Ligand code: TYD
Protein backbone atom coordinates (compact mmCIF):
# COMPACT_ATOMS: atom_id res chain seq x y z
CA UNK A 467 0.00 0.00 0.00
CA UNK A 468 1.20 3.51 -0.70
CA UNK A 469 2.73 5.34 2.24
CA UNK A 470 0.42 7.88 3.91
CA UNK A 471 1.98 11.31 3.72
CA UNK A 472 1.04 14.06 6.12
CA UNK A 473 -0.58 17.10 4.60
CA UNK A 474 -1.87 20.31 6.07
CA UNK A 475 -5.34 21.52 5.23
CA UNK A 476 -6.50 25.08 5.91
CA UNK A 477 -9.68 24.83 7.96
CA UNK A 478 -10.86 28.17 6.70
CA UNK A 479 -10.46 27.90 2.94
CA UNK A 480 -9.68 24.21 2.38
CA UNK A 481 -6.38 24.70 0.55
CA UNK A 482 -3.79 21.94 0.98
CA UNK A 483 -0.12 22.53 1.86
CA UNK A 484 2.84 20.19 2.27
CA UNK A 485 4.16 21.79 5.47
CA UNK A 486 2.70 23.54 8.48
CA UNK A 487 2.65 27.33 8.45
CA UNK A 488 1.26 29.83 10.93
CA UNK A 489 -0.63 31.72 8.25
CA UNK A 490 -2.42 30.16 5.32
CA UNK A 491 -0.73 31.45 2.14
CA UNK A 492 -4.02 31.25 0.26
CA UNK A 493 -6.56 33.00 2.48
CA UNK A 494 -4.15 34.72 4.93
CA UNK A 495 -6.02 33.37 7.99
CA UNK A 496 -3.85 32.60 11.00
CA UNK A 497 -3.64 29.22 12.78
CA UNK A 498 -5.98 27.50 10.41
CA UNK A 499 -3.67 24.78 9.05
CA UNK A 500 -4.24 21.38 10.60
CA UNK A 501 -2.66 18.04 9.82
CA UNK A 502 -4.66 15.40 7.98
CA UNK A 503 -3.35 12.23 6.45
CA UNK A 504 -3.55 12.20 2.72
CA UNK A 505 -5.64 9.60 0.95
CA UNK A 506 -3.54 6.82 -0.57
CA UNK A 507 -2.94 7.30 -4.24
CA UNK A 508 -3.46 3.61 -5.09
CA UNK A 509 -7.05 2.50 -4.50
CA UNK A 510 -7.39 -0.94 -3.03
CA UNK A 511 -10.74 -2.72 -2.66
CA UNK A 512 -11.05 -1.39 0.89
CA UNK A 513 -10.78 2.17 -0.37
CA UNK A 514 -13.49 1.75 -2.94
CA UNK A 515 -16.36 3.63 -1.30
CA UNK A 516 -19.03 2.13 -3.54
CA UNK A 517 -19.24 -1.09 -1.53
CA UNK A 518 -19.44 -2.11 2.10
CA UNK A 519 -21.69 0.73 3.27
CA UNK A 520 -25.29 0.69 4.48
CA UNK A 521 -27.87 1.31 1.76
CA UNK A 522 -30.19 4.13 2.75
CA UNK A 523 -33.77 4.58 1.57
CA UNK A 524 -34.19 7.31 -1.02
CA UNK A 525 -37.46 9.21 -0.55
CA UNK A 526 -39.55 11.67 -2.55
CA UNK A 527 -40.01 15.36 -1.96
CA UNK A 528 -43.77 15.10 -1.59
CA UNK A 529 -44.11 13.64 1.90
CA UNK A 530 -45.93 15.40 4.75
CA UNK A 531 -43.59 17.54 6.82
CA UNK A 532 -44.21 19.50 9.96
CA UNK A 533 -43.38 23.17 9.48
CA UNK A 534 -41.03 24.48 12.15
CA UNK A 535 -43.02 25.93 15.04
CA UNK A 536 -41.81 29.43 15.64
CA UNK A 537 -41.69 31.31 18.88
CA UNK A 538 -42.55 34.97 18.69
CA UNK A 539 -40.04 37.01 20.65
CA UNK A 540 -42.62 39.74 21.18
CA UNK A 541 -40.39 42.17 19.29
CA UNK A 542 -42.06 42.36 15.89
CA UNK A 543 -39.12 43.89 14.02
CA UNK A 544 -36.84 41.10 15.26
CA UNK A 545 -39.37 38.40 14.38
CA UNK A 546 -39.80 39.84 10.92
CA UNK A 547 -36.06 39.83 10.17
CA UNK A 548 -35.62 36.21 11.27
CA UNK A 549 -38.55 35.06 9.15
CA UNK A 550 -41.46 35.15 11.60
CA UNK A 551 -40.03 34.22 14.99
CA UNK A 552 -37.26 32.02 16.34
CA UNK A 553 -37.20 28.30 15.63
CA UNK A 554 -36.63 25.97 18.63
CA UNK A 555 -33.38 24.04 18.30
CA UNK A 556 -31.95 26.45 15.75
CA UNK A 557 -28.69 28.35 15.98
CA UNK A 558 -28.27 31.93 14.84
CA UNK A 559 -25.26 34.18 14.59
CA UNK A 560 -25.76 37.90 15.16
CA UNK A 561 -22.88 39.82 13.67
CA UNK A 562 -22.13 43.50 13.81
CA UNK A 563 -19.55 46.17 14.54
CA UNK A 564 -18.59 46.78 18.16
CA UNK A 565 -20.92 49.28 19.82
CA UNK A 566 -23.67 48.96 17.23
CA UNK A 567 -26.13 47.57 19.81
CA UNK A 568 -25.96 43.77 19.65
CA UNK A 569 -25.92 43.27 23.42
CA UNK A 570 -28.72 45.80 23.85
CA UNK A 571 -30.88 44.13 21.20
CA UNK A 572 -30.40 40.62 22.57
CA UNK A 573 -31.01 41.67 26.16
CA UNK A 574 -34.29 43.21 25.01
CA UNK A 575 -35.17 40.06 23.05
CA UNK A 576 -34.27 37.81 26.01
CA UNK A 577 -36.33 39.97 28.37
CA UNK A 578 -39.30 39.88 26.05
CA UNK A 579 -39.14 36.09 25.69
CA UNK A 580 -38.70 35.67 29.45
CA UNK A 581 -41.65 37.96 30.20
CA UNK A 582 -43.81 35.70 28.06
CA UNK A 583 -42.85 32.89 30.46
CA UNK A 584 -40.77 30.90 27.96
CA UNK A 585 -37.42 30.88 29.71
CA UNK A 586 -34.44 32.88 28.53
CA UNK A 587 -30.80 32.61 29.56
CA UNK A 588 -28.32 35.39 28.77
CA UNK A 589 -24.65 34.49 29.12
CA UNK A 590 -22.16 37.31 28.87
CA UNK A 591 -18.49 36.60 28.41
CA UNK A 592 -17.71 40.27 28.09
CA UNK A 593 -19.51 41.98 30.94
CA UNK A 594 -19.96 41.24 34.62
CA UNK A 595 -23.45 40.34 35.81
CA UNK A 596 -23.82 43.74 37.47
CA UNK A 597 -22.99 45.53 34.26
CA UNK A 598 -25.71 43.59 32.45
CA UNK A 599 -28.12 44.37 35.31
CA UNK A 600 -27.34 48.07 35.07
CA UNK A 601 -28.04 48.00 31.37
CA UNK A 602 -31.31 46.17 32.00
CA UNK A 603 -32.28 48.84 34.54
CA UNK A 604 -31.54 51.58 32.05
CA UNK A 605 -33.68 49.74 29.50
CA UNK A 606 -36.52 49.45 31.99
CA UNK A 607 -36.19 45.67 32.00
CA UNK A 608 -34.97 45.23 35.57
CA UNK A 609 -37.94 43.05 36.47
CA UNK A 610 -37.78 40.66 33.51
CA UNK A 611 -37.13 37.06 34.64
CA UNK A 612 -34.06 36.57 32.44
CA UNK A 613 -31.46 34.23 33.92
CA UNK A 614 -28.02 35.83 33.78
CA UNK A 615 -24.51 34.50 34.06
CA UNK A 616 -21.08 35.88 33.36
CA UNK A 617 -18.94 32.92 32.28
CA UNK A 618 -16.65 32.03 29.42
CA UNK A 619 -16.23 28.27 29.91
CA UNK A 620 -18.50 26.29 27.62
CA UNK A 621 -18.23 23.33 29.99
CA UNK A 622 -19.52 25.47 32.89
CA UNK A 623 -22.39 26.79 30.76
CA UNK A 624 -23.49 23.37 29.58
CA UNK A 625 -23.12 21.77 33.01
CA UNK A 626 -25.31 24.52 34.47
CA UNK A 627 -27.96 24.18 31.80
CA UNK A 628 -28.00 20.38 32.06
CA UNK A 629 -29.51 20.74 35.53
CA UNK A 630 -32.28 23.06 34.37
CA UNK A 631 -35.27 22.61 32.12
CA UNK A 632 -34.05 23.82 28.73
CA UNK A 633 -34.78 27.52 28.11
CA UNK A 634 -36.57 28.62 24.96
CA UNK A 635 -33.72 31.03 24.24
CA UNK A 636 -30.01 30.98 25.02
CA UNK A 637 -27.95 34.07 24.19
CA UNK A 638 -24.16 33.81 24.15
CA UNK A 639 -22.48 37.23 24.08
CA UNK A 640 -20.03 36.71 22.43
CA UNK A 641 -18.79 33.52 20.79
CA UNK A 642 -15.29 35.03 20.61
CA UNK A 643 -15.03 35.06 24.41
CA UNK A 644 -16.02 31.42 24.82
CA UNK A 645 -13.53 28.75 25.76
CA UNK A 646 -13.73 25.00 25.33
CA UNK A 647 -11.26 22.94 27.38
CA UNK A 648 -11.34 20.18 24.75
CA UNK A 649 -9.13 22.32 22.59
CA UNK A 650 -5.95 24.24 23.26
CA UNK A 651 -5.64 27.89 22.49
CA UNK A 652 -6.91 31.22 23.73
CA UNK A 653 -10.56 32.29 23.34
CA UNK A 654 -11.19 33.99 20.04
CA UNK A 655 -8.83 31.79 18.03
CA UNK A 656 -10.30 30.03 15.06
CA UNK A 657 -10.23 26.58 16.62
CA UNK A 658 -11.67 27.80 19.95
CA UNK A 659 -14.51 29.69 18.31
CA UNK A 660 -15.34 26.67 16.21
CA UNK A 661 -15.16 24.16 19.04
CA UNK A 662 -17.20 26.33 21.42
CA UNK A 663 -19.85 27.02 18.81
CA UNK A 664 -20.05 23.32 17.96
CA UNK A 665 -20.75 22.30 21.57
CA UNK A 666 -23.31 25.05 22.08
CA UNK A 667 -25.08 24.20 18.83
CA UNK A 668 -25.15 20.53 19.81
CA UNK A 669 -26.85 21.50 23.08
CA UNK A 670 -29.37 23.65 21.22
CA UNK A 671 -30.28 20.87 18.78
CA UNK A 672 -30.58 18.21 21.50
CA UNK A 673 -32.64 20.26 23.91
CA UNK A 674 -34.72 22.32 21.49
CA UNK A 675 -33.36 25.64 22.67
CA UNK A 676 -32.99 28.49 20.20
CA UNK A 677 -29.39 29.66 20.38
CA UNK A 678 -28.19 33.13 19.43
CA UNK A 679 -24.44 33.63 19.25
CA UNK A 680 -23.06 37.16 19.09
CA UNK A 681 -20.15 37.47 16.68
CA UNK A 682 -17.86 40.44 16.34
CA UNK A 683 -17.01 41.77 12.96
CA UNK A 684 -13.42 42.53 12.04
CA UNK A 685 -12.30 45.78 10.44
CA UNK A 686 -12.69 44.43 6.93
CA UNK A 687 -16.32 43.57 7.66
CA UNK A 688 -16.10 39.80 7.86
CA UNK A 689 -17.13 37.87 10.94
CA UNK A 690 -14.08 37.25 13.10
CA UNK A 691 -13.16 33.62 13.48
CA UNK A 692 -13.53 31.00 10.81
CA UNK A 693 -15.92 31.35 7.93
CA UNK A 694 -17.06 27.86 8.91
CA UNK A 695 -19.01 29.47 11.76
CA UNK A 696 -21.34 30.82 9.11
CA UNK A 697 -21.85 27.30 7.78
CA UNK A 698 -22.46 25.84 11.22
CA UNK A 699 -25.43 28.02 12.12
CA UNK A 700 -28.91 28.02 10.60
CA UNK A 701 -29.11 31.78 10.21
CA UNK A 702 -26.67 34.65 10.05
CA UNK A 703 -28.07 38.04 11.02
CA UNK A 704 -26.27 41.28 10.39
CA UNK A 705 -26.92 44.28 12.60
CA UNK A 706 -25.87 47.35 10.72
CA UNK A 707 -26.03 51.11 10.74
CA UNK A 708 -23.71 54.03 11.26
CA UNK A 709 -22.70 54.58 14.87
CA UNK A 710 -23.27 58.30 14.44
CA UNK A 711 -26.82 57.73 13.21
CA UNK A 712 -29.75 56.52 15.23
CA UNK A 713 -31.01 53.87 12.88
CA UNK A 714 -30.13 50.20 12.96
CA UNK A 715 -31.13 47.56 10.46
CA UNK A 716 -31.34 43.87 11.28
CA UNK A 717 -30.95 41.78 8.17
CA UNK A 718 -30.74 38.03 7.63
CA UNK A 719 -27.73 37.25 5.43
CA UNK A 720 -28.47 33.55 5.50
CA UNK A 721 -31.57 31.81 6.80
CA UNK A 722 -32.31 28.10 6.52
CA UNK A 723 -35.79 28.66 7.91
CA UNK A 724 -36.94 31.64 5.92
CA UNK A 725 -36.21 34.33 3.40
CA UNK A 726 -33.38 36.81 3.58
CA UNK A 727 -35.22 39.77 2.13
CA UNK A 728 -37.05 41.18 5.14
CA UNK A 729 -35.40 43.64 7.47
CA UNK A 730 -36.08 44.79 11.00
CA UNK A 731 -35.66 48.49 11.64
CA UNK A 732 -34.77 49.96 15.04
CA UNK A 733 -33.79 53.33 16.40
CA UNK A 734 -31.20 53.54 19.18
CA UNK A 735 -32.74 55.78 21.79
CA UNK A 736 -32.08 56.73 25.38
CA UNK A 737 -33.92 53.67 26.62
CA UNK A 738 -32.54 51.13 24.18
CA UNK A 739 -33.67 50.06 20.75
CA UNK A 740 -37.12 51.20 19.71
CA UNK A 741 -38.96 49.43 16.92
CA UNK A 742 -39.62 51.44 13.77
CA UNK A 743 -42.67 49.82 12.21
CA UNK A 744 -42.97 52.36 9.39
CA UNK A 745 -39.47 53.03 8.08
CA UNK A 746 -40.36 54.40 4.69
CA UNK A 747 -39.87 58.06 5.52
CA UNK A 748 -37.01 57.42 7.89
CA UNK A 749 -34.13 58.39 5.72
CA UNK A 750 -35.71 61.44 4.16
CA UNK A 751 -35.01 65.07 4.79
CA UNK A 752 -38.13 66.88 3.66
CA UNK A 753 -37.59 70.35 2.31
CA UNK A 754 -39.74 72.69 0.29
CA UNK A 755 -37.04 74.21 -1.86
CA UNK A 756 -35.29 71.64 -3.97
CA UNK A 757 -31.49 71.62 -3.88
CA UNK A 758 -29.33 70.40 -6.71
CA UNK A 759 -27.62 67.05 -6.34
CA UNK A 760 -30.35 65.18 -4.52
CA UNK A 761 -32.94 62.66 -5.70
CA UNK A 762 -35.44 60.56 -3.77
CA UNK A 763 -35.46 56.84 -4.45
CA UNK A 764 -38.26 54.51 -3.32
CA UNK A 765 -36.19 51.50 -2.25
CA UNK A 766 -37.69 48.17 -1.35
CA UNK A 767 -36.61 45.96 1.53
CA UNK A 768 -38.38 42.65 1.16
CA UNK A 769 -41.97 43.77 0.87
CA UNK A 770 -41.47 47.13 2.57
CA UNK A 771 -40.83 50.35 0.70
CA UNK A 772 -38.21 52.64 2.24
CA UNK A 773 -37.80 56.08 0.74
CA UNK A 774 -34.20 57.25 0.75
CA UNK A 775 -32.45 60.42 -0.30
CA UNK A 776 -29.48 60.11 -2.63
CA UNK A 777 -27.00 62.97 -2.49
CA UNK A 778 -24.30 63.77 -5.03
CA UNK A 779 -21.61 66.40 -5.04
CA UNK A 780 -19.27 67.22 -7.88
CA UNK A 781 -16.21 69.44 -7.56
CA UNK A 782 -14.44 70.81 -10.61
CA UNK A 783 -10.75 69.94 -10.75
CA UNK A 784 -7.80 71.65 -12.36
CA UNK A 785 -6.92 69.64 -15.44
CA UNK A 786 -4.36 66.90 -15.07
CA UNK A 787 -5.21 65.74 -11.56
CA UNK A 788 -6.88 62.34 -11.11
CA UNK A 789 -10.42 62.98 -9.87
CA UNK A 790 -11.71 61.15 -6.80
CA UNK A 791 -14.81 58.99 -6.83
CA UNK A 792 -16.29 58.11 -3.50
CA UNK A 793 -19.55 56.37 -2.59
CA UNK A 794 -21.03 55.90 0.86
CA UNK A 795 -23.98 53.52 1.11
CA UNK A 796 -23.71 52.43 -2.51
CA UNK A 797 -21.45 50.16 -4.53
CA UNK A 798 -18.52 52.15 -5.90
CA UNK A 799 -18.08 49.95 -8.96
CA UNK A 800 -21.75 50.58 -9.80
CA UNK A 801 -21.01 54.32 -9.50
CA UNK A 802 -18.09 53.95 -11.91
CA UNK A 803 -20.38 52.10 -14.32
CA UNK A 804 -23.05 54.78 -14.21
CA UNK A 805 -20.48 57.54 -14.78
CA UNK A 806 -19.23 55.61 -17.82
CA UNK A 807 -22.76 55.16 -19.22
CA UNK A 808 -23.50 58.86 -18.68
CA UNK A 809 -20.35 59.77 -20.58
CA UNK A 810 -20.60 57.23 -23.41
CA UNK A 811 -24.36 57.29 -24.03
CA UNK A 812 -25.39 60.79 -23.01
CA UNK A 813 -22.24 62.85 -23.51
CA UNK A 814 -22.19 63.97 -19.87
CA UNK A 815 -18.55 63.97 -18.80
CA UNK A 816 -17.36 63.84 -15.21
CA UNK A 817 -13.72 63.52 -16.33
CA UNK A 818 -12.64 66.77 -14.74
CA UNK A 819 -14.80 66.55 -11.65
CA UNK A 820 -14.47 64.80 -8.32
CA UNK A 821 -17.63 62.84 -7.55
CA UNK A 822 -19.00 62.13 -4.08
CA UNK A 823 -22.13 60.07 -3.58
CA UNK A 824 -23.93 59.58 -0.29
CA UNK A 825 -27.07 57.76 0.75
CA UNK A 826 -28.63 59.79 3.57
CA UNK A 827 -29.18 58.42 7.06
CA UNK A 828 -26.44 55.80 6.95
CA UNK A 829 -28.60 53.54 4.79
CA UNK A 830 -26.89 50.96 2.58
CA UNK A 831 -28.54 50.63 -0.82
CA UNK A 832 -28.36 47.33 -2.67
CA UNK A 833 -31.30 47.76 -5.00
CA UNK A 834 -30.25 48.02 -8.70
CA UNK A 835 -33.36 50.12 -9.34
CA UNK A 836 -31.51 52.98 -7.62
CA UNK A 837 -29.45 53.56 -10.81
CA UNK A 838 -31.79 56.15 -12.28
CA UNK A 839 -32.05 58.09 -9.02
CA UNK A 840 -28.27 58.08 -8.64
CA UNK A 841 -27.92 59.28 -12.24
CA UNK A 842 -30.46 62.04 -11.58
CA UNK A 843 -28.53 63.17 -8.48
CA UNK A 844 -25.22 63.10 -10.38
CA UNK A 845 -26.48 65.06 -13.39
CA UNK A 846 -28.31 67.46 -11.10
CA UNK A 847 -25.11 68.11 -9.11
CA UNK A 848 -23.04 68.66 -12.23
CA UNK A 849 -25.56 70.93 -13.95
CA UNK A 850 -26.63 72.62 -10.70
CA UNK A 851 -30.26 72.11 -11.64
CA UNK A 852 -32.40 70.53 -8.95
CA UNK A 853 -34.68 67.54 -9.35
CA UNK A 854 -38.15 68.68 -8.19
CA UNK A 855 -38.60 68.03 -4.44
CA UNK A 856 -41.95 66.33 -5.02
CA UNK A 857 -40.53 63.69 -7.40
CA UNK A 858 -39.28 60.16 -6.78
CA UNK A 859 -36.94 58.48 -9.28
CA UNK A 860 -36.40 54.77 -9.99
CA UNK A 861 -35.22 52.39 -12.69
CA UNK A 862 -32.29 50.18 -13.56
CA UNK A 863 -29.80 51.50 -16.11
CA UNK A 864 -28.22 49.11 -18.63
CA UNK A 865 -24.80 49.59 -20.20
CA UNK A 866 -26.59 50.49 -23.42
CA UNK A 867 -28.21 53.46 -21.69
CA UNK A 868 -31.63 51.82 -21.65
CA UNK A 869 -33.74 52.25 -18.55
CA UNK A 870 -35.45 49.14 -17.22
CA UNK A 871 -38.34 48.64 -14.90
CA UNK A 872 -37.79 47.96 -11.22
CA UNK A 873 -39.37 45.05 -9.38
CA UNK A 874 -42.63 45.92 -7.56
CA UNK A 875 -42.95 49.32 -9.20
CA UNK A 876 -46.57 49.73 -8.11
CA UNK A 877 -45.79 49.06 -4.46
CA UNK A 878 -43.09 51.72 -4.53
CA UNK A 879 -45.30 54.25 -6.30
CA UNK A 880 -48.12 53.67 -3.83
CA UNK A 881 -45.81 54.37 -0.91
CA UNK A 882 -44.42 57.50 -2.57
CA UNK A 883 -47.95 58.80 -3.19
CA UNK A 884 -48.88 58.00 0.42
CA UNK A 885 -45.98 60.13 1.63
CA UNK A 886 -47.10 63.10 -0.46
CA UNK A 887 -44.88 62.79 -3.53
CA UNK A 888 -46.70 64.02 -6.60
CA UNK A 889 -44.44 62.94 -9.40
CA UNK A 890 -42.57 59.79 -10.36
CA UNK A 891 -39.72 59.51 -12.84
CA UNK A 892 -39.89 55.96 -14.07
CA UNK A 893 -38.89 53.68 -16.96
CA UNK A 894 -41.03 53.57 -20.09
CA UNK A 895 -44.15 51.43 -19.94
CA UNK A 896 -44.96 52.03 -16.28
CA UNK A 897 -48.61 52.73 -15.56
CA UNK A 898 -49.53 54.57 -12.41
CA UNK A 899 -52.61 55.87 -10.66
CA UNK A 900 -52.65 58.72 -8.18
CA UNK A 901 -49.24 60.08 -9.12
CA UNK A 902 -48.00 62.00 -12.16
CA UNK A 903 -45.40 60.09 -14.14
CA UNK A 904 -42.56 61.05 -16.47
CA UNK A 905 -41.26 58.06 -18.41
CA UNK A 906 -37.74 57.49 -19.74
CA UNK A 907 -36.74 54.55 -21.85
CA UNK A 908 -33.25 55.98 -22.35
CA UNK A 909 -30.94 57.58 -19.82
CA UNK A 910 -30.53 60.43 -22.28
CA UNK A 911 -34.15 61.37 -21.65
CA UNK A 912 -33.49 61.76 -17.94
CA UNK A 913 -30.43 63.92 -18.61
CA UNK A 914 -32.53 66.21 -20.82
CA UNK A 915 -35.25 66.41 -18.17
CA UNK A 916 -32.78 67.39 -15.42
CA UNK A 917 -30.72 69.83 -17.45
CA UNK A 918 -33.77 71.25 -19.21
CA UNK A 919 -32.10 70.81 -22.56
P1 TYD B 1 -24.09 47.59 22.84
O1 TYD B 1 -25.37 46.85 22.86
O2 TYD B 1 -23.21 47.45 24.03
O3 TYD B 1 -23.25 47.26 21.53
P2 TYD B 1 -22.50 45.91 21.10
O4 TYD B 1 -22.95 44.81 22.00
O5 TYD B 1 -22.91 45.71 19.67
O6 TYD B 1 -21.05 46.18 21.19
O7 TYD B 1 -24.49 49.11 22.59
C1 TYD B 1 -23.55 50.07 22.76
C2 TYD B 1 -24.03 51.46 22.42
O8 TYD B 1 -25.41 51.68 22.48
C3 TYD B 1 -23.40 52.37 23.42
O9 TYD B 1 -22.43 53.12 22.75
C4 TYD B 1 -24.48 53.23 23.95
C5 TYD B 1 -25.68 52.90 23.13
N1 TYD B 1 -26.90 52.80 23.95
C6 TYD B 1 -27.88 53.76 23.84
O10 TYD B 1 -27.76 54.73 23.11
N2 TYD B 1 -29.02 53.62 24.59
C7 TYD B 1 -29.20 52.57 25.45
O11 TYD B 1 -30.26 52.49 26.09
C8 TYD B 1 -28.17 51.60 25.54
C9 TYD B 1 -28.30 50.41 26.45
C10 TYD B 1 -27.04 51.73 24.77
Ligand code: MG
Nearest residue numbers: 568569592639
Ligand atom coordinates in the same frame (compact mmCIF):
# COMPACT_ATOMS: atom_id res chain seq x y z
MG1 MG C 1 -21.77 43.78 23.41
